Amino acid sequence: MSQAKPNPFENALEQLRIAAGYLKLDEGIHQMLAHPKREVTVSLPVKMDDGKIKVFTGFRVQHNDARGPFKGGIRYHPNVSLDEVRALSSWMTWKTSVVNIPFGGGKGGIICDPKSMSPGELERMTRRFAFAIAPIIGPYKDVPAPDVYTNAQTMAWIMDVYNMINGVMSPAVITGKPIALGGSLGRDRATGRGAVFVTVEAAKVKKLDLKKATFAVQGFGNAGSNYAEILQEHGPKLMGASDSSGAIMSKTGMDAGKLVAYKEKTGSVSGFPGSQPISNAELLQMDVDILSPAALENQILPDIAKGVKAKIVAECANGPTTPEADKILAKNGVFVCPDILANAGGVVVSYLEWVQNLERIAWSEDEVNSMLEKKMIGAFKDVHDASVKYNVDMRTGAMITAVGRVAEAVKGLGLFP
Ligand code: NAD
Numbered sequence: 551m552s553q554a555k556p557n558p559f560e561n562a563l564e565q566l567r568i569a570a571g572y573l574k575l576d577e578g579i580h581q582m583l584a585h586p587k588r589e590v591t592v593s594l595p596v597k598m599d600d601g602k603i604k605v606f607t608g609f610r611v612q613h614n615d616a617r618g619p620f621k622g623g624i625r626y627h628p629n630v631s632l633d634e635v636r637a638l639s640s641w642m643t644w645k646t647s648v649v650n651i652p653f654g655g656g657k658g659g660i661i662c663d664p665k666s667m668s669p670g671e672l673e674r675m676t677r678r679f680a681f682a683i684a685p686i687i688g689p690y691k692d693v694p695a696p697d698v699y700t701n702a703q704t705m706a707w708i709m710d711v712y713n714m715i716n717g718v719m720s721p722a723v724i725t726g727k728p729i730a731l732g733g734s735l736g737r738d739r740a741t742g743r744g745a746v747f748v749t750v751e752a753a754k755v756k757k758l759d760l761k762k763a764t765f766a767v768q769g770f771g772n773a774g775s776n777y778a779e780i781l782q783e784h785g786p787k788l789m790g791a792s793d794s795s796g797a798i799m800s801k802t803g804m805d806a807g808k809l810v811a812y813k814e815k816t817g818s819v820s821g822f823p824g825s826q827p828i829s830n831a832e833l834l835q836m837d838v839d840i841l842s843p844a845a846l847e848n849q850i851l852p853d854i855a856k857g858v859k860a861k862i863v864a865e866c867a868n869g870p871t872t873p874e875a876d877k878i879l880a881k882n883g884v885f886v887c888p889d890i891l892a893n894a895g896g897v898v899v900s901y902l903e904w905v906q907n908l909e910r911i912a913w914s915e916d917e918v919n920s921m922l923e924k925k926m927i928g929a930f931k932d933v934h935d936a937s938v939k940y941n942v943d944m945r946t947g948a949m950i951t952a953v954g955r956v957a958e959a960v961k962g963l964g965l966f967p
Contacts, residue, residue, distance in 0.1 A: 556872050558637035558847045564873045566640070569949035572940050579957050583643075586636055588612040592682035594660065596675045599668050608660040608679045612692055613639035616959035619690050620656030621646055621897060623697030623726075624679075624704070626672075627846075630659035634847070638697075641868055642897070644952035645890040649929045651901040654956075656692050658683065664699045676704050680711035687712065689722035689908065695900050696726040698771070698846070702738070706731055722907035725900035734903035736918035737896075741866060742776025743919065744895015747926035748887045749781060749840060749864045755934065756861055756885050759785075764838040766790035766860075768797070768830070769845025770809065770819050773866040773893060777842055778806035790828065790836045791819050792845070797833040798825035835859060843870035850875045858884055865889040871945075880943040888945035890952060891933050898925045 563584055570580040594606040609632055612620040622642035625635075635657050643655025660679055664672060686692055696705060705727045712723045721732030729735065736743070753760050763786040767774045770793045778788050787803035795818035804825060812822050820827065834841065834854050841860035843849045847869030850858065855875035863879065863886045865871065871879065871886065879886055902918055913921075937947030 556848060557633050558869050559633040559640075561847075561869060561873055562637040562640045565945065565949050566953060568946055569953040572942070572946065572950050573954050573957065575953070575957055579960055582960055583614065583640075583953065583956060586611045586613040586639055587615065588686070589632065589636070590683065590686060591632065592679065594675055594678045594682065596671060596678055598671055606660050606662050606675055608658065608682065609635045610658040610683045610686065610692070610694075611635045611639040611656060612686070613655040613657075614643040614956060614960075615654035615692075616956055616963055617647060618652035618654055619688075620692035621653035621695070621900065622655055622657040623695045624658040624660070624700050624708075625697040626660050626662050626664040626699040626704075628661065628663045629846075630661045635659045637847070638868055641890055643956060644949060645894050645897055646901075647952035647955045648890050648933065648948050649894045649898050649925050650932075650955070651898060651925070653693070653897070653901060656694070657697070658694055659697075672704075673707055676707045677711050680708040681715070684712050684715045687723060689720055689904070693722070693900070693904060694724050695896070696772075701772075702726055702728045702733060705733075722904050725903040726896075727903070732903070732907050734899055734906055734918055735913070735915035736922065737899045737903055738772070739776040739780065740899035740918075740922060741773040741893050741896035742778070743780050744898060744922055744926045745773070745777045745842065745864050745866050745887075745892045746780045746784065747895070747923050748892045748930050749862060750784060751927060751930040751934075752862045752864065752885055752887050753840075758839055758861060761785035763787070763840060764789045764803070765840035765842065766799075766833055766836045766838045767866075768792050768833055768841075768843045768849060768870075769867060770813060771844065773896070774842060774844030775806065775810050775813070777844060777864070777866050779810060781840070782806050786840060789838050790833045792830060792833050793819050794845075796820045797828050797830055798822055799828045799833065799836060800825045831857075840864060843867045846870070848872060850879070852878055855879050855882075858882070861885060862887065865892045868893065876943070876945060886944055887930075888933075888948045891929055891944070891948045894929065895922055895926060898922050
């Protein structure tokens with residue numbers, strides 16, 4: 551694509567501005583919500599396997615905690631930037647609000663190329679990062695979680711450092727942990743599962759028969775592959791998929807479970823038997839009923855949006871659609887289930903994990919999944935009701951719902967001093 555990729559934080563501010571307009575928000579409150587409460591940048595000297603020291607840069611941005619402790623993942627990626635983390639932290643504030651759980655929003659990231667690092671290097675970098683942010687995290691302060699290229703093991707290392715520094719055993723400081731360390735059953739698949747609950751509701755609105763439907767997924771990682779596997783249980787056929795190595799399509803449909811196994815074995819979706827390679831743009835513009843961008847932000851740009859044929863876009867990724875592209879999708883009648891709603895399943899089960907840790911209890915996977923279903927369907931209804939009431943698209947409906955709740959909390963707390 552030749553189009554310049556917009557700054558994700560500017561996208562986030564534009565989405566906030568639109569919601570603030572509908573809510574007739576006081577300009578002072580609008581400005582408070584436009585500025586993250588705290589931004590921390592840390593240098594992370596790490597001894598690499600060759601004996602040399604390399605200094606990485608990491609961030610933790612705490613956007614808003616009026617409704618509860620800051621909450622949000624930690625991302626390892628070469629393109630991490632302060633503005634990206636700012637955007638992601640504000641989307642977390644809106645996401646925890648839209649599903650009405652008692653958290654605020656935060657996000658972290660380290661500029662690094664995790665694929666080129668050894669497990670030992672990743673562990674040393676993670677532990678150093680945990681040490682650097684330890685003073686500002688905690689079960690009632692800020693509760694991190696996994697994001698792109700971080701996982702349950704990463705969370706265990708962070709928890710271990712936090713606990714050693716503070717002389718406690720505090721599993722509630724982080725979510726997305728291994729089950730053996732207080733992780734919740736159902737957390738690993740929660741984002742994909744939550745997005746499926748939302749897709750099923752969207753299909754009812756659009757009168758789409760899922761038994762005959764087709765879909766494509768951009769980014770076959772944790773969120774995307776679980777979405778594909780669980781969605782196909784409802785009937786739709788997977789026609790296209792991609793990861794960082796490329797995109798593929800099949801004329802007859804692919805079994806998502808077999809594609810997961812193939813990617814686990816070979817490291818990518820490319821070359822899956824019976825598939826043929828296509829470009830990223832072709833994947834996003836495939837003639838399918840449902841499209842899920844599940845990779846990174848700024849993927850559905852205006853030129854791509856013009857050719858999107860899907861009836862429903864379920865945003866498993868954060869920020870995959872730019873505001874300009876959003877307008878085109880809305881004009882073309884595409885029903886977009888926005889990121890802060892569609893991918894909120896992860897943070898809902900993170901919340902359930904946190905509650906289990908604080909209460910020292912453990913729920914079964916069925917109990918967790920049924921609480922997740924209730925939350926996601928309730929949130930879909932709130933957002934859809936707002937979009938009907940204000941006669942706006944689902945993203946604006948979601949932002950109106952979320953920003954309205956946070957603004958009320960901020961107003962209720964008043965201003966210090
Ligand atoms: P992941 O690392 O498990 O997967 C990311 C996938 O995207 C990988 O398969 C990678 O190869 C692929 N990818 C990277 N660049 C790509 C590109 N240019 N084109 C196509 N594919 C590409 O990460 P994840 O946790 O699944 O996160 C994916 C998205 O979902 C992110 O935007 C993340 O913020 C969002 N998200 C994840 C969760 C969660 O619980 N995992 C929750 C909410 C939102």
